[in-house]
Amino acid sequence: MPQTITDKTIFSLAEVARSIQKTIADRYKSLYWIKAEMNKLNHYSHSGHCYPELLEKKDGKVIAEIRSTLWKGDYERINQRFMEVTKEPLKNGINILMQASINYDPVHGLSLHILDIDASYSLGELEREKQASIVILKEQGIFDANKQLIFPVLPKRLAIISVETSKGLADFLKIIDNNPYGYHFEHRLFPALLQGEKSVPSIIDQLKQVRLSLHDFDVVAIIRGGGGDVGLSSYNNVLLATAIATFPIPVITGIGHATNETVSEMVAYKNAITPSALADYLLQHFHDFARPVAYAEQVLRSKTTQLFEKQHQLLNNTIKYFRMVSINELQENRHQLASLRSRTLQQSKQVLIQEKNSFKQLKDLLSAQSKHILMEEKQNITFLGQRLKRENIHLNKHSRQILVQVKVQLIRQVHHIASKERAQLNELQNSLALHGNKSIQEATKKIESQERHLSILDPQHVLKRGYSITLLEGKAIKNANMLKEGDKVKTILALGEIESEITFVKGNNKTEKYE
Structure with a gap:
């Protein structure tokens, strides 16, 4: 009961709280369907109860906030039906339509007691957000901007936006890194949150990081593990879809679901229903390039082999022709040289015989002349002695000595003349012998020179000299x-x-x- 003190009516806090509790209980006796954003589920596994935080936002600002309770039995029932409809459990950051009673507790304050949640409403909210984003992107003319980029022939340098512990990322990397064809990919991970209210700014921030080193990459891959449609609500966000649509290199997605496409997937260059399918898409690009190259390589090898064989045969024929011509030319020149050598030797012998005959004739002539001169001198001496005798000239001993000296001197002159003629004859003989040998040597050198010249003309020697x-x-x-x-x-x-x-x-x- 209130107290009256100095004309003041004073209520205790408990009295005020009980009055509010009674008023609310009398005023809000029914159950109400209420729509709100479940900011946090606050599920406690030890008790099984949930204490969701409920919000309402306008222009990005919170305009209402209230706590709620969801007891264990109700949570298990609602969550089971929610998973059947949306393929995902209740989680943070989703819009819900709930049936709840309004309660006030003097200790815990005002709260909503959730008794049921309409799962189909959450799906409808996703679809409304999705359609609104599509309209905005098409009005801005950027809905197909990323699809119009030129996809690289070999998309080998990948910027991957994903959660490091994502199973979808592990499946993706296993396929591209261990492919049986030996295709090599380079990839760098840009870690980001992929679901919940913080996923949109997280993915956009990582796209900005990729832009800073854009020249290092061919494509951007956004990879997420499996999940239902409710967990994909962030991929219908118009800001995220705009960042993907206007990105300067192709963006490919493997978000991991098999139902309706999100807006982010629609504006991406290519989307696959799973990360594994996205990895297969990249491998197929390598296949499309490798198969024609392999066929061209096979054709080139075959044609090259045929061409080499043909040219090798042609070269062999050419070598055989040159060799045959060279051998014929060499043989002909050898015959000519042999004939020339034979004629030279024959002519040299004839010249030598002629010179020997001339030398013999000259020798005989010199010998005859020497004998003739000697005989003439002897006759002159004899004649002189006879004349002296006839003239009764008496010679004394001194005169006889002079006469003997003159005789000796004449004999010496005869011998000197004979020796000189003999020396000239020997010199002439040596000259003839030297001339004959020199002629033979010159002919031999000429033959050897022509043989070397013919050998040099062999095509193989010509080619080896750089020709x-x-x-x-x-x-x-x-x-x-x-x-x-x-x-x-x-x-x-x-x-x-x-x-x-x-x-x-x-x-x-x-x-x-x-x-």
Whole structure:
């Protein structure tokens, strides 16, 4: 009961609380359907009870907030039906339509006692948000912006936005990192919350981080594990969908559900129902590139092998031809050299015989002349002695000595003349012998030089010195005027061959014939 003190009626706090409790109980006797955002479920596993925090927002501001209770039995029943309809349990951050009574407790204050939740309402809220976001994106002309980007031929550098412990991420990485084809992917994880009210700013912030190193990536992959539609409400958010639609490189999603697409999936370049399906999509791009390349490689190897075999046969034929021509030329020159050597030796012998005959004749002539001179001198001496005798000239001893000295001197002169003639004859003989040997040596050197020259003309030796043979349709090119732009020519080197296409020809104005 209230007290009266100095004309003041005073109530205790308990009295006021009980009065409020009675008033509310008398005023709110019925059950009411109330819509609100369940900010936090506050489920306590030890007791099984829940104490949800309920909010109502307007323009992003909280305009109403109240606590509520959901007892264990009611929670189990409602949660079971909620999972059957939405494929997800009750959780934080969802809009609900609940049936509740209004209660006031003097200790715990005002609260709502939740008796039932309409699961279909939560699905309807998602759909309304989804349609509103689609309208806004289409009015801004950005709904298909990301889809219009050019997808890389080989999307190997991936920026992945996901939760590090997500099972969907583990499945995705297992497929791309352990693919049996040996395709190599580079990926970097940008961790983010993927559901709940904080998921939208978290994913948008990580997209901003990817932009800072955009040149390091080919695509962005948003990967989330399985779940129902209620947990996907953040992916219908217009801000998140705008960030994905306007991202400068393709965004692909593997959010992990098989029901209606969210707005974020609609505006992404490609969405897959599971992370595993998204990994298969990337591998397929590598397949689409690798198969034609493998076929082209096979064709190129086959054509190259055939071409090498053909050119090898052509080169062998050319080598055989050059070798045959060289051998024939060498044999012909050897025959000519042998004939020349034979003629040279024969002529040298003839010259030597002639010189020997001339030398013998000269020797005989010199010998005869020497004998003749000696005989003449002897005759002169004899004649002189006889004359002296006839003239009765008496010679004394001194005169006889002078006469003997003159005789000796004449004999010496005869011998000197004979020796000189003999020396000249020997010199002439040596000269003839030297001349004959020199002629033979010169002929031999000439033959050896021609043999070396013919050996050098062998095509293999020519190629080894850095020269090459250029062929057009199997024929050797000797004049640039034989070529035109677009012709395909083959160049034979000492080791290997080169095939090329003519892009420029500089001819010679001189006209020469080559066979």
